[in-house]
Amino acid sequence: MPELAEVDYFRKQWNPGLGRRIDQVLLHPKARLFRGADTARLVAALTGALLERSEARGKQMLFVARPAKVGATSRAWLGLHLGMTGELRVEPPDFPPSRHDHLVLLQPERSLVFTDPRLFGRVRFSEGPTAPDWWTELPPDLLSDAFTVPALADFLRRRPRAPLKAVLLMQERFPGIGNWMADEILWRTAIHPQQPAGSLDAARVKTLYREIRAVCRNALRVIGADWSDPPATWLFPHRWEKGGTCPRTGAKLQHATIGGRTTCWSPARQKLI
DNA sequence: TCCTATGTTGTATG
DNA sequence: ACATACAACATAGG
Numbered sequence: 001m002p003e004l005a006e007v008d009y010f011r012k013q014w015n016p017g018l019g020r021r022i023d024q025v026l027l028h029p030k031a032r033l034f035r036g037a038d039t040a041r042l043v044a045a046l047t048g049a050l051l052e053r054s055e056a057r058g059k060q061m062l063f064v065a066r067p068a069k070v071g072a073t074s075r076a077w078l079g080l081h082l083g084m085t086g087e088l089r090v091e092p093p094d095f096p097p098s099r100h101d102h103l104v105l106l107q108p109e110r111s112l113v114f115t116d117p118r119l120f121g122r123v124r125f126s127e128g129p130t131a132p133d134w135w136t137e138l139p140p141d142l143l144s145d146a147f148t149v150p151a152l153a154d155f156l157r158r159r160p161r162a163p164l165k166a167v168l169l170m171q172e173r174f175p176g177i178g179n180w181m182a183d184e185i186l187w188r189t190a191i192h193p194q195q196p197a198g199s200l201d202a203a204r205v206k207t208l209y210r211e212i213r214a215v216c217r218n219a220l221r222v223i224g225a226d227w228s229d230p231p232a233t234w235l236f237p238h239r240w241e242k243g244g245t246c247p248r249t250g251a252k253l254q255h256a257t258i259g260g261r262t263t264c265w266s267p268a269r270q271k272l273i
Numbered sequence: 274t275c276c277t278a279t280g281t282t283g284t285a286t287g
Numbered sequence: 288a289c290a291t292a293c294a295a296c297a298t299a300g301g
Contacts, residue, residue, distance in 0.1 A: 275301105282296090
């Protein structure tokens with residue numbers, strides 16, 4: 001389920017383990033989750049290490065650990081992506097991992113668990129004095145100063161015929177936006193999800209920019225903080241209701257596959273132009 | 274049985 | 288080279 005705010009919520013689930021030692025690492029090395037990662041080194045580096053801190057950028061998470069060796073300047077960098085069904089949670093120290101618990105960091109006081117039934121998630125691992133490229137080369141956060149109206153306009157211009165719904169899902173420009181956030185943004189902006197990205201005038205680009213930032217802020221405040229339900233004034237709680245209606249117009253919501261994903265919009269306020 | 278699922282990626286086509 | 292579209296990945300639930 002995780003998009004921007006859900007990812008940050010799950011990241012914080014491991015907060016009780018920060019500043020604490022990792023005694024043991026349990027994993028299934030052949031799980032698709034670990035494709036491309038050196039699991040042997042991951043286990044060797046994290047065993048006995050101190051879990052220092054974590055951060056999230058878009059749908060990506062980073063956990064940083066200090067190796068047991070005294071005076072070590074190198075760090076262990078653990079990158080996690082939750083895919084479609086990944087979750088992070090805390091369990092007791094003696095907890096027995098079940099089938100989908102693919103990575104477990106055992107601490108004296110608790111177990112930090114990464115579970116992912118569908119295995120669309122991903123674990124990355126690196127060692128070194130500074131953060132690895134796969135972390136530092138991530139695109140700028142949508143709430144940072146680096147995400148600007150001209151940057152948005154330029155990106156849309158380069159994908160002139162793609163439907164806006166599909167474009168908003170491109171992580172290289174919109175890190176953290178997923179299916180429900182894209183629909184929420186277009187609904188607030190009153191733009192049809194099928195609208196070609198290159199067809200917006202300057203005023204609409206500016207409005208789109210503002211609503212992208214607003215949905216990111218609101219989602220982090222409401223869902224990211226404690227997994228609160230978004231209020232009925234959002235599209236979110238109505239999008240899967242049968243016979244669901246638009247909270248602003250009262251008109252019946254519509255559904256179709258756009259950009260390869262099930263899309264919900266309010267035909268009363270989102271019309272092709 | 275068939276369809277759906279808050280995601281990414283590899284591949285084909287234009 | 289770039290833009291676009293879509294199957295594939297793996298599992299559970301309606």
